[in-house]
Amino acid sequence: MRTFTAKPSTIERRWHVIDAGDRVLGRVATAASRLLQGKHRARYTPFLDTGDHVVIINARRVRLTGRKEEQKVYRHHSGYEGGLREERAKEVRQRNPIRLVEEAVRGMLPKTKLGDQMFRKLKVYAGPDHPHVAQKPTQFEVA
Numbered sequence: 001m002r003t004f005t006a007k008p009s010t011i012e013r014r015w016h017v018i019d020a021g022d023r024v025l026g027r028v029a030t031a032a033s034r035l036l037q038g039k040h041r042a043r044y045t046p047f048l049d050t051g052d053h054v055v056i057i058n059a060r061r062v063r064l065t066g067r068k069e070e071q072k073v074y075r076h077h078s079g080y081e082g083g084l085r086e087e088r089a090k091e092v093r094q095r096n097p098i099r100l101v102e103e104a105v106r107g108m109l110p111k112t113k114l115g116d117q118m119f120r121k122l123k124v125y126a127g128p129d130h131p132h133v134a135q136k137p138t139q140f141e142v143a
Helices: 024-035 089-095 097-106 112-117
Strands: 017-018 053-057 071-079 085-087 122-126
Touching: 017 024, 017 112, 024 053, 024 097, 024 112, 071 089, 089 097, 097 122
Parallel strands: 017 053, 053 122
Antiparallel strands: 071 085
16 A cells, blocks of 8 residues: 655645634644644645645734733844844734734744745734635634
């Protein structure tokens, strides 16, 4: 018996919507990364992008547990000397709530070209509305 390997021509992509409102950030990010990688399918192939498209709504209302709102730090370096910028999660949520979710999901994907390809299939919106109604996305429930 041979091991099944998916071919790019046989991969069918679906669209999923995850409502992040009042859900814990880590649980939302884990569910999204599994869908993006295709690990929820029997035809998962590690070296191919077999995953689906994921739309996350209500990113503004995502929950952080414990004292992460005050203690979690997001860092960015410009590449120049002394170019390190740090922001607390509270400040990031006020300025750009989408970044909270995107960075959490990105950290759970492979750090390769394939991971970049998977990340491009993620769409995050701060509010409850999204422009992907034409794709007929299915609601995905996060535990």
